[in-house]
Amino acid sequence: MASMNDVARRAGVSIATVSRVLNNSSSVNEETRLKILKAIKELKYQPSRVAKRLRSKGGPGNLLGVLIPDIQNPFYVDVLRGIEDIAYKNNYVIIVCNFSQDEKKEAMYLDILESEAIDGLIAAPASEDDVRVKKMVQNGLPVVCVDRGLNGIDVDVVWVNNDAGAFAAVDYLAKAGYKRIGHIAGLPTIPSSRLREAGYRRALAENNLPFDPQWLVYGNSTYKSGVELAEKLLSLPTPPDALFTGNNLITLGALETIHKRKLHIPNDVAIIGFDDMNWSNSLNPPLTAVRQPAYEIGQRAGELLIQRIRDPKRAPIQMTLNSELMVRGSC
Amino acid sequence: MASMNDVARRAGVSIATVSRVLNNSSSVNEETRLKILKAIKELKYQPSRVAKRLRSKGGPGNLLGVLIPDIQNPFYVDVLRGIEDIAYKNNYVIIVCNFSQDEKKEAMYLDILESEAIDGLIAAPASEDDVRVKKMVQNGLPVVCVDRGLNGIDVDVVWVNNDAGAFAAVDYLAKAGYKRIGHIAGLPTIPSSRLREAGYRRALAENNLPFDPQWLVYGNSTYKSGVELAEKLLSLPTPPDALFTGNNLITLGALETIHKRKLHIPNDVAIIGFDDMNWSNSLNPPLTAVRQPAYEIGQRAGELLIQRIRDPKRAPIQMTLNSELMVRGSC
């Protein structure tokens, strides 16, 4: 790899001049300018982003960190896609850190990101009291949260109205005549899980349905937890006649259990899931789901982050996107 | 962020000694050693990976590039997971480059990766004649290919036996009595697509089924292409009575079309897909599919890459994992 020095030598100028041409920072004679450009082409010179990053901290290192809790979850993959699209368009690359809901792994990744001198971070923190992420914000690193906020700290957030989305789903079930609506919730440490649970409870209350604690179970937001908790609910003496599942993976896991038990949806048990997938229509039966605009969440987060990198003093924005109930055949 | 200089000052030694302690590269007095460790702790010093990478090229910068064609494809997400697991265990982080099957974007990303001074690359190149990836191999960068190889270049590859997997699927359909087996193939520029097509043709031949070109269509391996090409095949005067779909997304797209047309699987049309998903069982009906061990592919690729970084002269390995036909209800 040719360095700036090689280019300078070849063009017969100093590296300072080369740098000036590259950043057209100040006036340089047109003739030398062309000489330098020629040399750059001939040597196929490419500036080293590493050197640039080391030298000008706080300057544009063009590197972002993305911290997500579970890359198996299609929701985060879509968010990631949105981020990547925006990042790429702005000449940023992203380091993907999947911490698999493991706080130790999360901490390790945050250390590394700091050490990599990233320009900004998009994170779905492990909890809203996530000390490590909070500290990074306080240290002045541009941060945008997705799906979850941070307690007591003003930070950009992009999310959906989880409470309203959950309410819409459960309300729909109630109005459709289901009386024993169960809920498989995600990790209670995750704010969005709690908000969805709140929506669930509120919908029960407003429809005068009793809340029965045995029908509310908590898992860790994985496929496996969906399988097992559905098993648990459906084995009850009086099992729910409808399920509201807290996310993508839980839904798919629950479906697995329902099918294994040869139960008919929606006659034996109805189901509405939080998170839509573009193949929800091909499920058996087509799944009714609360759609989060995941890709768009990623895009918005990416845009906010790049904005904040350029203007660190902009006041924090909390962006709430709308969820939408996609009614299909599963209830 | 504290630097090595700060540590040195605090411990009353020179930065060289600090560096020696950190890399325990040569003997340093136990007493000063402890002093330094204490200073490191007090200052919460963390070495800068950027500076390290700049200084010692070829040394361990602990940064890998991953170049994948389509992050929407669950197959690659699983591969990515496998890579990430291994990378994380070895203190590497990965820059994820999703080029969305766009060669220009791929080229741009490769430039950037070079400029980021990555230690190694795991790539699913756009084609087996991918000039840019080839050049990186020739330049001595450790590279492992997944899912696809490179023509005329000896390079580590991890993939499955695509031909055999496809054969097994189509052979199964034939033996089950289907006579008009259609195939929605992926991009013919992708080696794995061609191998799957070869397996398809071979299975037809060995079962004495005529090959009808109108039942073989090519798309770009996306969900959308699955929707549209299934539409095309099923609109033929004599439509296929069974479909073999070339990948994950094509399968899901084809299912969408089949359901939209209210066709019954497998009575109206049977389907076997390449690529399994852990929720295949929840599809309508449970999907028969050729399973690729995607997560394991990622792990193996990660291991090979780290090996190669440590020993660049090791002879290239081509690792072929087994695919498996998961028979369920869709045929």
Add this chain to the structure above:
DNA sequence: GATACAAATGTAAACGATTTCATGAAACAC
């Protein structure tokens, strides 16, 4: 007691860029 060697540490150059400051030449005003 001079020489040699090992251990412990420091000095300074390098990696590849950016950026401040200095310098020289040309242009202009008086």
Add this chain to the structure above:
DNA sequence: GTGTTTCATGAAATCGTTTACATTTGTATC
């Protein structure tokens, strides 16, 4: 002709490491 700008460029410091080389001290060898 001297002084002041302006334009074009170069020299050198800097970012935070690693590492080749130099230096100091203590100890073993003859």
